[in-house]
Amino acid sequence: MANERVATVGAVDVSAVAELVPKKEYFNNWRFYLYCILISLSYGACMLYQRAFAISKGIDYTSQDFQTYWMTLFWGITIMNVIIWGLTWGWIWFVYRDRHLEQLSPGEELKRWYSNWLLTLGVYAWCLVWAVFFVEQDGVWHSSMIRDTEFTPSHIFNFYLSWPIFINFGVAGLMLTRTRLPVMGKKWLLPLVMEVAWPIMFIPLIGENEWGHSAWILEEWFAAPLHWTFVPFAWAAVWFLGNGFDMFPRIAAVLKATYFGEKCMSAAEAMENPEEATNPVHTLPGM
Amino acid sequence: MQTQTIKTSPELQKEGLEVGKRIQFVAWVIIGMTVTVGTFASQSLLEGDWSFWIDWKDRRYFPILGVISYMLMLVSVQAACWIKARLPVGMTLCAVGINLWQWFERYVNWWGWFSYPMNELFPETVIPCAIAADCVLLLSRKLLLTYLFGAYAFALTFYPANWVMIAPFHQPVEALGQTLSIADYIGFSYVRSAIPEYLRMIESGTLRTFEGGALGPAIFFSGVVGIFIYAIFWWIGDQCTRNRWVKKI
Numbered sequence: 088m089a090n091e092r093v094a095t096v097g098a099v100d101v102s103a104v105a106e107l108v109p110k111k112e113y114f115n116n117w118r119f120y121l122y123c124i125l126i127s128l129s130y131g132a133c134m135l136y137q138r139a140f141a142i143s144k145g146i147d148y149t150s151q152d153f154q155t156y157w158m159t160l161f162w163g164i165t166i167m168n169v170i171i172w173g174l175t176w177g178w179i180w181f182v183y184r185d186r187h188l189e190q191l192s193p194g195e196e197l198k199r200w201y202s203n204w205l206l207t208l209g210v211y212a213w214c215l216v217w218a219v220f221f222v223e224q225d226g227v228w229h230s231s232m233i234r235d236t237e238f239t240p241s242h243i244f245n246f247y248l249s250w251p252i253f254i255n256f257g258v259a260g261l262m263l264t265r266t267r268l269p270v271m272g273k274k275w276l277l278p279l280v281m282e283v284a285w286p287i288m289f290i291p292l293i294g295e296n297e298w299g300h301s302a303w304i305l306e307e308w309f310a311a312p313l314h315w316t317f318v319p320f321a322w323a324a325v326w327f328l329g330n331g332f333d334m335f336p337r338i339a340a341v342l343k344a345t346y347f348g349e350k351c352m353s354a355a356e357a358m359e360n361p362e363e364a365t366n367p368v369h370t371l372p373g374m
Numbered sequence: 375m376q377t378q379t380i381k382t383s384p385e386l387q388k389e390g391l392e393v394g395k396r397i398q399f400v401a402w403v404i405i406g407m408t409v410t411v412g413t414f415a416s417q418s419l420l421e422g423d424w425s426f427w428i429d430w431k432d433r434r435y436f437p438i439l440g441v442i443s444y445m446l447m448l449v450s451v452q453a454a455c456w457i458k459a460r461l462p463v464g465m466t467l468c469a470v471g472i473n474l475w476q477w478f479e480r481y482v483n484w485w486g487w488f489s490y491p492m493n494e495l496f497p498e499t500v501i502p503c504a505i506a507a508d509c510v511l512l513l514s515r516k517l518l519l520t521y522l523f524g525a526y527a528f529a530l531t532f533y534p535a536n537w538v539m540i541a542p543f544h545q546p547v548e549a550l551g552q553t554l555s556i557a558d559y560i561g562f563s564y565v566r567s568a569i570p571e572y573l574r575m576i577e578s579g580t581l582r583t584f585e586g587g588a589l590g591p592a593i594f595f596s597g598v599v600g601i602f603i604y605a606i607f608w609w610i611g612d613q614c615t616r617n618r619w620v621k622k623i
Contacts, residue, residue: 324412346390
């Protein structure tokens with residue numbers, strides 16, 4: 088079997104570049120489940136901390152307990168975010184980048200679609216789920232407590248932890264797709280860019296929201312217009328659909344090339360003409 | 375177009391099908407959960423208290439805000455699934471997802487953290503509304519008819535679909551020398567920072583039509599708003615899924 092797997096893409100012998108047909112085990116979804124479980128355990132611990140110390144230590148910003156239990160945590164999280172952002176993005180952009188995308192074989196490209204695009208954006212999505220979970224916890228908190236400061240306990244895990252974390256994975260997914268996959272080598276897919284960029288706007292909007300709350304305690308009306316500015320940025324989920332629908336044809340094409348021996352555009356061609364490489368017409372039966 | 379050649383075999387093809395299924399499965403899980411929480415965030419921040427509390431589920435604003443807040447994202451998802459994949463179930467699947475997520479949230483956060491009773495904060499459902507709108511799209515296969523009748527199908531089914539859950543809480547009860555609804559009594563019993571300390575007469579108005587209540591006009595008005603929402607958010611769903619590439623960002 089292994090001897091039959093011979094392929095060339097243009098003038099490049101791809102067997103010398105990477106494994107031609109990836110092993111089935113590589114596409115084991117347990118990796119994704121494991122990432123989700125680890126993230127959930129971390130956030131679960133945060134949730135338990137919040138429920139243990141939010142009321143007992145977190146309702147008076149001027150108290151020493153608040154500084155000890157919550158502000159220490161806030162500064163720790165903030166420093167951690169900056170370090171994680173710098174390390175992750177710097178490593179992807181300067182170290183992990185593939186500078187010979189045009190030589191990529193379909194098999195290797197398929198592996199990258201799975202790891203660099205699907206699973207990274209999958210972890211991004213899972214972090215978004217947790218971010219929304221903490222948003223709801225914030226709603227519970229404000230429906231039960233009178234607002235103190237913007238560093239109120241529910242905000243620590245909501246604004247300053249779960250949001251920067253999902254931004255980290257979103258930008259990482261975008262960078263990986265840009266630096267590791269031929270279709271994004273020279274151009275950017277707009278739905279993918281917007282799927283990452285659009286939710287980042289939640290962070291600047293904290294400024295607008297907290298500025299408003301400095302004047303009005305609008306928890307009297309949780310649905311007050313002050314919160315409506317967040318709403319359009321939740322629509323970023325539609326960009327996810329766009330990213331998926333637009334990229335699927337290329338994934339199908341390299342999968343068919345790898346396992347079924349069908350024709351597909353080479354990596355070099357996909358780099359030059361991503362519109363055509365992601366055109367679903369090429370993956371229709373008989374094309 | 376350059377070509378590449380791979381000698382294949384039945385075993386290899388079987389392996390390829392398996393890999394394809396695995397990728398598809400996890401991709402749809404990811405897209406499904408993202409669309410679900412995106413819809414939820416949009417709906418929750420827009421409808422807010424009308425969705426959270428039983429004493430806010432009135433007959434004047436709730437039928438309108440409920441329809442509007444859900445339709446925004448649901449229509450975009452319906453459009454994306456229909457335009458790109460001819461799937462006529464996008465709205466329904468999304469509605470099921472958001473409903474499951476809401477129940478999870480209400481239990482874990484609202485009941486789990488601050489012990490608000492589930493009777494007070496159960497979420498409304500839009501699953502029947504989404505089925506109706508998806509059916510209009512599937513049967514008509516015409517955009518204009520879907521705007522007109524899909525929006526109204528969604529709006530007209532919203533309140534009846536939730537009435538079975540809400541009705542028991544609209545029964546009158548006498549408490550502290552006053553007559554009020556069970557929903558209001560629950561609201562008074564569980565004080566929230568969001569609720570003013572008086573009974574708001576939100577159903578007051580100058581014209582009491584349709585059997586003396588505001589419900590009928592509210593439902594029909596939500597249908598009118600729904601038509602415009604349908605047109606705008608179908609367009610957004612279409613635009614967000616277009617295969618567009620740019621050289622610089």
